[in-house]
Amino acid sequence: MENFFIGIIALFLGGFISLLIKRQNYKLLFVSFMTFVATCFCLIDTVRVFTSGKLSDMLSFGVMFQNVVFSIDYLSAFFVAVISVMSFLAVVYANGYLKDYISKGKTITAHCFFLPMLIVSMLLVVTIQHALAFLIVWEVMSLSSFFLVIFEHENKDVIKAGIKYLVYMHVSVIFIIVAFVLFSIQTSSFNFAQFADAYSMNSAMANLVFVLAFIGFGIKAGFFPFHNWLPDAHPAAPSHVSAMMSGVMIKTGIYGILRVLTFISHPEVQIGYFVLIISVVSALYGVLYAISQHDIKRLLAYHSIENIGIIGIGIGVGMLGLAYNCPVVAVLGFAGGILHILNHSIFKELLFLAAGSVYTKTHTRDIEILGGLIKPMPKTAILFLVASIAICGLPPFNGFISEFLIYFGMLKGLMIDNILMFVVLILSIAGLALIGTMAILCFTKAFSVVFLGEARSKKASEVREDTTISFIFPMSILALFTLLIGIFPQFVFDFMLKPVSVFVEGCTSDVAQITSLMQIISLSAFALIILVLGLFGFKCLLKNKSEKYVTWGCGYNKPTSRMQYSASSYASPFITMLTPMFKKVVDIKKPKTIFPHDAHYEMRMEDVEEAYFLKPILKSLEAFFVKFEKMQNGNIQQYITYGLVFLALALICVVILG
């Protein structure tokens, strides 16, 4: 554990010392260096855990926190590795991304302080095994990410999104507190080690506690219907922060769910179905709304909901496998889900960073006015393309491996002799296939509208690529990861078995079968790549000439960029098919008079869940609380009276109850 603590201390030092540094760009450089040191030390401990088993340590802080256990088991080690590496890459990227802001004279002192604080709190969240201390670092995590989100706080929308995020996080923490309180009442302890099997006798309570924890952590993770903060917070935050939040921070919500699951060693069937169904709905909802978005970061944020859903499907299948005593289904489900955590953090971070590179050059997130960027920004384009293919779950990249494991788990689950399971799984398989094809629709749209065709505006036509190392290095590493996991799945699967062993053990024969299947997939991926490259080489060797001419337009030879298919027209057939799923908001100013000027048309799709579920609830709450307005009248004497009355009541309560 020492290495891990050294890493934590390095990050703390990075945060505090950066406050003392005067030059803005050195601050960030120093923070990046300290993050690098921390990442190295954390990785040493992760490797130790994976080779020789669980590490743990006990520290005491004052009276409240006696004997707080820090431990890194396989599950925590997996998360520590993901958090440290992904955060480091995002911080490196920040050096390039914030250059423009610094040269415009923006101070980044607070930003440089909260970056390492966020990383520290995430690392502690996944290692602390003490409920109270956990809640404290959880809160630090939410607050530090809040301050990172409101980096551009001059902008009103950013502040609004930040507040929304903060409110959501605090609703989330209420559920988590209730769940933890229920555990600690039962066990009269705050240690996670004692929480295990607290409700093994009482399955109804176990289900209740799990659902409470799932809602609490699910708000952080972004499950439907608690996802609403994501599409607002991500566009508001700077790109590296969105990358960190979407790539890593929301996964701490998944960690929470998984950790609570270890307390309930044998989940009931009902909560398995609950997780599976809510995940399928989340994934479908996320990708559906992603298709309708034109703001690139909003689109990516909705895709985070989709991918969290896919992770949830894996976990749900795993839980059902446990509930029906079918270990191979459980192994496949958990392995797929946990691998998808890693995969999603890789390609989503890559997508956000690539989108950030486009944003720093074009200063717009609206994809409708971009286009043709593949020519001025070839490297960014190819990186974005790799990530797009990976996120659609297509071979030979990493997304395919985790989705395949989940599919295979569901197919194996069909053999469990239970008609309910059969129906739910058949529909989930169809759901996952639908999610995959919708993702293809969405990312062919995003990639081609941003990077292909002709530039749709002056902004997009005057772009030059920034190839400084802080941009290219993190993105290339991430792209390399996506490919490596895709072509060597057998090693990754073996590695995944360790975190999975926290939930389910045994069934070595089935595992051997899956490993050999992974080897075949690996060979197939190689064969496919060789086939494609070989054919391409053959095509290049052909001596046929090629001539350049304008695009075919029924004989019209002067096409303009406005004739291209736009993002909304590309998505239109699909959106039209599912019109009832959206709340269409049209902002229109029709041209008037004979010589019209100043016309305007804007259409956007608003979240149905927000409009028809959340807003009515908030309205009725508001109507209720408005009644108390009279009590707050600014009269200080009256406030003192309230205090006195309250104290008196408290005293009476103590006397009566005590």
Place this chain on the structure above:
Amino acid sequence: MDKNIILTLFNTLILLFMPFFVIGIIKKTKAFWAGRKGVSIFQPLFDTVRLFKKDRTISSTTSWVFNFAPVVVFATTLFAGLFVPMANCYSIINVVGAFVIFSYILGLGKFFALISAMDTGSSFEGMGASREACFTTIVEPAFFIILASLIALSGNYTFSSIANIIKSSGTFGILIVIMAVISLFIMLLTECSRVPVDDPTTHLELTMIHEVMILDNSGVDLALITWASGMKMVILMALITNLIIPFGSGLKAGVGLFLLTLILLAVVIGTLESAIARLRMSHVFEFVFVMSSFALIVASLAAVKMYGI
């Protein structure tokens, strides 16, 4: 020679060269019903050979994606074909969960076909791409429902499991196979852009789906793409064939029967195209959705068969 080697060779040959003949037979059938003599069934092969020799004209808007995509489309279709059971129900790469790998490899090809169409900056090609992407979202889930149900019925995770249904499940099996075949046939018409979903011989860009995506492709690129789409048709035909014909007979009979069914299916498609007109675009969605309904019927029948009523 070993039986497997013969079948591997045979399947590869089928995969590579049958596309031309299938399209040739469809054309010949249509000519027959129209009272014409029609072109030779070797004509598609000659056309492709000629395209390989031709020079290309590419749009100045395009990037490397446009140049690269036809290769990916061809390679993925060919590679996906290796997973599919063909004659004698033999698939060259026979693994568990193969249908997922198969679909996702085809998905990679589709991804590149779509972005290559968008790369030209043409509104026609964008339109085709958007329609094609939309139809895929309807077709693919239905395909997964059918295959998952058949796998659950046979208890075998390989692709060739679909062949055993009719043998092992009795009268119920026949019912399931009929439903699955109808569903897969609609998938074939949609994916391979045949009437009534799309008309490959149409002249109007606004009504096309697949053909409009490749308006700007020429020479080698066009050859690869048409070859690949023919190959996709053979692959889907092979799936249907394996569903309806209970193999198990000897090598020669199996191979002969397989070829015969492919030809028969091509004739059926040709006849269908002569008999009906293509649907209006707004009705195409309804037609494609029929596939999902049949897929759900397959799933329900499988559930009834497995668990009783």
